[in-house]
Amino acid sequence: MPQPSLSVSLRTALTALAFVFSAGLAPAADAGPVIDQIRSQGRIVIAHRESSVPFSYVGPDKRPIGYAVDICRRLAAAVQAKLGLPGLQIDFLQVTPANRIDAIETGKAHLECGSTTNNAARREKVAFTIPHFITGARMLVKAGSGLERIDQPEIKRVAVTRNTTPLGAVRRIKAERGLRMEIVETEDHEKAIQMVERGEADAFVMDDVLLYGLASVRPDPAALKVVGRFMTTEPLAIMLPKGDAAFKKIVDDEMRRLIFSREIHGIYQQWFEQAIPPNNVPLNLPISYLLRDFWKFPTDQVP
Incomplete structure (x- = not known):
């Protein structure tokens, strides 16, 4: 006659063993090659452009400024907060249209903050977050x-x-x-x-x-x-390396927060509707209906 108490005990032990085994195999929510590098070095590298006004360019004081640069600073702050780092140094790397993809693909930079189009060919090499602009x-x-x-x-x-x-x-x-x-x-x-x-x-x-x-x-x-x-038609988005789902989730979640909280609207207005360096002339470009509609359901999946 079967012994229920032994069967229950065995089942409980096997369940506990399976949990321990699966927990050991499952990756941590905040682990990945990019995250591990950022955590170990205590720095994040942001690629920027020289003259992609007003997205990413070198200002009068020779420091990178712009709409995409400001967004990337917030993404870096989100990474620091999510990883629980006491501090996170931001290093800037100037790139060109010719070498920007390589800089991300080879790990020279963790984010490319410029005016790069998210398209299928580039997604073979790098990842993108949610577009911050749509143009042509x-x-x-x-x-x-x-x-x-x-x-x-x-x-x-x-x-x-x-x-x-x-x-x-x-x-x-x-x-x-x-x-x-x-x-x-x-x-x-x-x-x-x-x-x-x-x-x-x-x-x-x-x-x-x-x-x-x-x-x-x-x-x-x-x-x-x-x-x-x-x-x-060009959906412009920030590039990041492929192969680190945890890092991408932090970036995507922060982009959604910026959009749904409308914080990104204030950043946009600063660079497209107000006077900007170096000539202190406004572009007078309000948010287009295309971008407003896209931000209603923000996604990194674009045609």
């Missing part, structure tokens, strides 16, 4: 040029920053429409806008919000204007 590529030309469309015969040379999504769009448009224009790839936005100012290029194609920002800090902002229809 247009053209920057001289104000008196009379240029309005990229397919105008008068456009002979177009400058586009290397390793950006607008570069792929311009190549596609050139091939589809049989345009004869020359595409000049530049290392950064500063070089491209200088080419337009000096007459070395007829247009500079980039995200329109960046074009407005770049024009606002030129010696003569009125000499340039943004024209044309959108050639792309």
